[in-house]
Amino acid sequence: MASTEQRVAIVIPARYGSTRLPGKPLADIAGKPMVQHVYERALQVANAQVVVVATDDERVAQAVRAFGGECVMTSPDHPSGTDRLAEVMAQVDADIYINLQGDEPLVRPADIEALAAGMLADAHVKVGTLCHPIDAHEAGNPNTVKVVLANNGNALYFSRSPIPYQRDGEVAHYLKHVGVYGYRREVLADYSGLPQPMLEHAEKLEQLRLMAAGYCIRAYLVEPTGPGVDTPECLEQVRAIMSGQAPAPQPTLNDVRLVITDVDGVLTDGGIYYDATGECLKRFHVRDGMGMRLLEENGVRVAVLSGRDSATLRKRVADLGITLCQFGVKDKQAACNQLMAEAGVSAAHTACIGDDCIDLPAFAACALSFAVADAPVYVKAAATHTLNAAGGAGAFREVADAILFAQGKDAVLGTAAGYAQVMAKMAQ
Numbered sequence: 001m002a003s004t005e006q007r008v009a010i011v012i013p014a015r016y017g018s019t020r021l022p023g024k025p026l027a028d029i030a031g032k033p034m035v036q037h038v039y040e041r042a043l044q045v046a047n048a049q050v051v052v053v054a055t056d057d058e059r060v061a062q063a064v065r066a067f068g069g070e071c072v073m074t075s076p077d078h079p080s081g082t083d084r085l086a087e088v089m090a091q092v093d094a095d096i097y098i099n100l101q102g103d104e105p106l107v108r109p110a111d112i113e114a115l116a117a118g119m120l121a122d123a124h125v126k127v128g129t130l131c132h133p134i135d136a137h138e139a140g141n142p143n144t145v146k147v148v149l150a151n152n153g154n155a156l157y158f159s160r161s162p163i164p165y166q167r168d169g170e171v172a173h174y175l176k177h178v179g180v181y182g183y184r185r186e187v188l189a190d191y192s193g194l195p196q197p198m199l200e201h202a203e204k205l206e207q208l209r210l211m212a213a214g215y216c217i218r219a220y221l222v223e224p225t226g227p228g229v230d231t232p233e234c235l236e237q238v239r240a241i242m243s244g245q246a247p248a249p250q251p252t253l254n255d256v257r258l259v260i261t262d263v264d265g266v267l268t269d270g271g272i273y274y275d276a277t278g279e280c281l282k283r284f285h286v287r288d289g290m291g292m293r294l295l296e297e298n299g300v301r302v303a304v305l306s307g308r309d310s311a312t313l314r315k316r317v318a319d320l321g322i323t324l325c326q327f328g329v330k331d332k333q334a335a336c337n338q339l340m341a342e343a344g345v346s347a348a349h350t351a352c353i354g355d356d357c358i359d360l361p362a363f364a365a366c367a368l369s370f371a372v373a374d375a376p377v378y379v380k381a382a383a384t385h386t387l388n389a390a391g392g393a394g395a396f397r398e399v400a401d402a403i404l405f406a407q408g409k410d411a412v413l414g415t416a417a418g419y420a421q422v423m424a425k426m427a428q
Contacts, residue, residue: 009050009094014102016057037105044109106226130178139174140405251367253406265355269392291400333361
């Protein structure tokens with residue numbers, strides 16, 4: 001029997017200290033702080049009895065109280081949003097807790113209702129979430145989390161990789177995971193004691209901790225959702241949507257025709273070694289070299305841009321057949337503009353990869369920018385994307401693979417026949 005007497009609480013985590021957009025919950029959208037838009041939409045969910053904001057910052061708490069919302073303070077030391085939710089459970093009594101992120105001002109109340117209704121109707125569903133269809137282009141983006149489902153709607157796996165894999169040109173259908181979760185009380189009580197599995201560490205997806213522990217996650221299908229707010233660019237897009245303006249089209253990996261990469265800290269691990277003669281030695285990753293050649297052979301130019309110059313670096317670039325390059329550069333923004341002119345492309349079709357503040361002018365020159373995983377937080381905040389790989393550990397290859405997937409060239413990566421078309425020109 002469906003249990004309509006169960007109590008549903010919507011909890012909105014709202015951290016002030018966002019890496020990419022500090023003070024994000026308080027960002028003004030149409031005259032209101034972003035967290036207020038989320039809160040007001042949560043109030044429209046008919047089958048929820050409680051709506052509360054969970055924050056670790058008094059500035060957010062004051063803003064919530066100012067618009068008449070309920071707020072609870074939580075520790076700033078939680079390793080994940082789910083751990084934060086478990087702390088809220090001690091202060092807010094409910095049977096089902098729905099974790100609705102505070103950076104989703106375009107959330108549809110009907111979607112949250114569907115999640116709550118599904119869990120209320122089936123006591124066997126311990127954890128619920130949402131998903132919607134996407135195309136192959138978006139599936140190639142590692143920042144978009146994909147999910148595959150069993151026939152009953154339970155998740156089989158979540159990944160940043162495009163799943164399922166298209167073998168032999170088979171048509172695949174992709175589902176994007178929407179990061180809204182519903183948890184039964186007993187699941188939250190157990191969560192903090194669960195071990196962090198290899199899968200969670202590899203994918204950086206905390207829901208895999210639940211799956212590895214044997215929990216089933218039921219995913220409910222909804223219509224495609226509006227964008228959340230992760231970066232200043234996302235914020236401007238949401239502001240435009242909510243003010244009724246047509247948002248400016250955002251550049252995508254499918255648009256990329258030139259990739260400009262830094263060397264030290266991106267193609268290498270940042271270490272600089274000298275031999276007995278004083279010659280500078282560097283350690284490069286062979287898969288990055290392969291990624292460069294794969295891009296070049298599939299219509300995407302690669303340029304190398306370095307603040308240093310050495311015979312070692314010039315030899316590596318020559319070995320890879322890269323002809324667009326500048327060494328000993330002080331003004332990386334001007335250098336990027338020169339490289340774009342040489343390649344015959346605009347900023348809208350250019351991506352760059354960097355690791356430190358010296359690369360920020362390059363980020364400003366290009367429509368898309370990638371910070372390696374071990375870059376400082378302020379460099380990640382300035383980039384449009386943050387990579388999973390560190391410098392010297394396959395960061396360039398991660399970008400190259402994502403571009404090839406987005407542009408429908410994934411056959412050269414995963415099939416013998418596809419790779420054979422470019423094999424003669426490959427180098428590592």
